[in-house]
Amino acid sequence: MQEATELLKSVGDAVVLTGAGLSTGSGVPDYRGPGSIRATPMLYQDFVSDPLARQRYWARNYQGWWKLSQAKPNEGHRALARWERRARPGVLLGVITQNVDGLHEAAGTRQLITLHGRSADVVCLRCQRVEARAHLQQRLAELNPAVAVNDRLGPAELRPDADAEVEDWQGFTVPDCFHCGGLLKPDVVFFGETVPKPRVAAAFAWCEAASVIVVAGSSLTVMSGLRFVRRMAHRGVPIIIINHGATRADELATVRLDGDTAALLPALVDPAVH
Numbered sequence: 001m002q003e004a005t006e007l008l009k010s011v012g013d014a015v016v017l018t019g020a021g022l023s024t025g026s027g028v029p030d031y032r033g034p035g036s037i038r039a040t041p042m043l044y045q046d047f048v049s050d051p052l053a054r055q056r057y058w059a060r061n062y063q064g065w066w067k068l069s070q071a072k073p074n075e076g077h078r079a080l081a082r083w084e085r086r087a088r089p090g091v092l093l094g095v096i097t098q099n100v101d102g103l104h105e106a107a108g109t110r111q112l113i114t115l116h117g118r119s120a121d122v123v124c125l126r127c128q129r130v131e132a133r134a135h136l137q138q139r140l141a142e143l144n145p146a147v148a149v150n151d152r153l154g155p156a157e158l159r160p161d162a163d164a165e166v167e168d169w170q171g172f173t174v175p176d177c178f179h180c181g182g183l184l185k186p187d188v189v190f191f192g193e194t195v196p197k198p199r200v201a202a203a204f205a206w207c208e209a210a211s212v213i214v215v216a217g218s219s220l221t222v223m224s225g226l227r228f229v230r231r232m233a234h235r236g237v238p239i240i241i242i243n244h245g246a247t248r249a250d251e252l253a254t255v256r257l258d259g260d261t262a263a264l265l266p267a268l269v270d271p272a273v274h
Helices: 002-011 020-026 044-049 051-068 075-086 103-107 133-143 197-209 223-235 261-269
Strands: 014-018 092-097 112-114 117-124 130-132 184-188 212-216 239-243 255-258
Touching: 002 212, 002 239, 002 255, 002 261, 014 197, 014 223, 020 075, 020 103, 020 261, 044 051, 051 133, 075 092, 075 103, 075 261, 092 197, 103 112, 112 197, 117 133, 130 133, 197 223, 212 223, 212 261, 223 239, 239 261
Parallel strands: 014 092, 014 212, 092 112, 212 239, 239 255
Antiparallel strands: 117 130, 117 184
16 A cells, blocks of 8 residues: 555556445446356447347436435545545546546536436437436336336345336336437447447546546556556556456556455545554
8 A cells, every 4th residue: 555655646647447346335336256146247239239139228228317316425425526536636527427426526526527428317329318216216206007116126136227127027118208209328338338438538638637547446448548558658657556366467556456446445545544
């Protein structure tokens, strides 16, 4: 920890890349952490081409989104917001997150790139209009009055993208877009879907300007996050990895901290307090 803290103080501007492991402390499950369960996420092609898959997804999301919308930022999220606000232990150019849960925004982070979108929004695939997910939840409730929200979903029944275990979904009614009747989809990047190029370009621009990257709570299993770490390694700048468990870029790390990001990030940002 001392080595990581001294490194941040000495190198200048930093960029942070966060993953699902940062939000587990807020009750949001992850796909690949030590305590995660086996889960098959919804594929983009299945969602847009199969009405039954879409119906099943929304029946599950109706339950899961309500649960995950209750999540609050933890000490890790708040530490990054303080870092940005105070520019200590150095300037934080911004946070690149793979998470869609909105907890960075809730904690107060302003310089933020949400690589995989936001679960708080729903987009029409035809007219591209965006609707608040909270509004859609009301519409889903009105269309499915017999379906009760299960507020006791446990970790084994919930996914990080608000996909929850639901056995009886065949009668679930899914609304279309208010404006054009098109298909509605959470404004998040599904598996098999590409991250929008402008987001990727903006994230790479931060990486090019930064003198160090801190990875917090990501196993870097998927290329959408790993590519930024590889770019920094190619530039020869320091890499600090904070994660509970191994990552795909451990051999590239200048400093490696294994543990809970909700505890380690505050210690990194406010070493005098800890």
